[in-house]
Amino acid sequence: MLSEVFYSECLFCKQKISFTDLICEVCFNNFERITFSCHKCGYPLESDYIICRNCFQARFYEKIMVSYWYNYEMRTLLKYYKFHYGFKNLKIFERLLSGLCIEDNYHIVTPVPVYISRRLVRLIQPAYYLSKIISKKFGIPYKTLLKRVRFTEYQWKLKRNLRIKNIKGAFECMDDVKGLKILLVDDIITTGATINECARILKKSGAKRVDIFCLSKGMFL
Ligand SMILES: [Zn+2]
Ligand SMILES: [Zn+2]
Known part of the structure; x- marks a missing residue:
């Protein structure tokens, strides 16, 4: 009954x-796990090439870990999550992260921030909750380090070269990060332009090393 x-x-x-x-x-x-990644930095690849495109450009992060492709299921889940925040969602994200292995000792885990007006629309930020789960699971202190200081057009609306331009100068570091090893977290990447810009700002502010964890990778059109 x-x-x-x-x-x-x-x-x-x-x-x-x-x-x-x-x-x-x-x-x-x-949910489709990513199987191939760049031998140098870990960036997701569709097939087994050796080196990714980002490794031929100015790359400010050292290593990137991405778990899943942004397929129909992931898209639906992330969309659903935005409007139905609750313990079930946290449980599913914990489960999606269950195979995650983090070997380095980071001083701080921090999310890629969302612009404030967008935050009002999107009260629930997956990157924030993913950072919290990782913090708890691996015992890495959580701290919000970055702030969006400029409105930017949605990255997915833009072509690759415009994405880099669009995101430049969009972030500021709010804390002292000198000499720190930082794990930066996001829910989805497409070309990696946003995370690379965040890593650039953290490095410029004195961070010793910036690595990335991202839940999913969208196909770049
Ligand atoms: Zn690479
Ligand atoms: Zn089912």
Whole structure:
């Protein structure tokens, strides 16, 4: 009787699942793990090339870890998350991060910030919660280091060369980061222009090393 009442539906296939879950086991397997990455920096690649495009340009981060492709399931989940914040979502993100292995000792984990007016629209920032989960899981202190100081057009609306221009000077570092090893976190990257700009600012402010963790990688069109 109780189990009849306390169930919910899988976000994708509508199958009955435990009320504490958001996605069923079968659909969870549709999140697509990234298999190939740049041998130098770890940037996700569609096939096994050796070096990524970013390694031929000015790259300010050392290493990047990205777990999944931004496929239909990931897009749906991140969209759903924006409007339905709750423990189920945190649980699914914890689960998505369960295979994550962080070897280095970082001084701080910090999210890529969202512009303030956009933050009002998007009250829920996945990058913030992902940073919090990583902080708890690996015992890395959490701190907000970066602030958006300039409005920028959505990166996905722009072509590659315009993305770099669009994002330049959009961030400021609010804290003393001299000599620190920092893990910067975001929910999605497309070309890496935003995270690279964040890394540039952190390095310019004295950070010793900046690595990136990102939940998903969108296909670059
Ligand atoms: Zn399902
Ligand atoms: Zn690379």
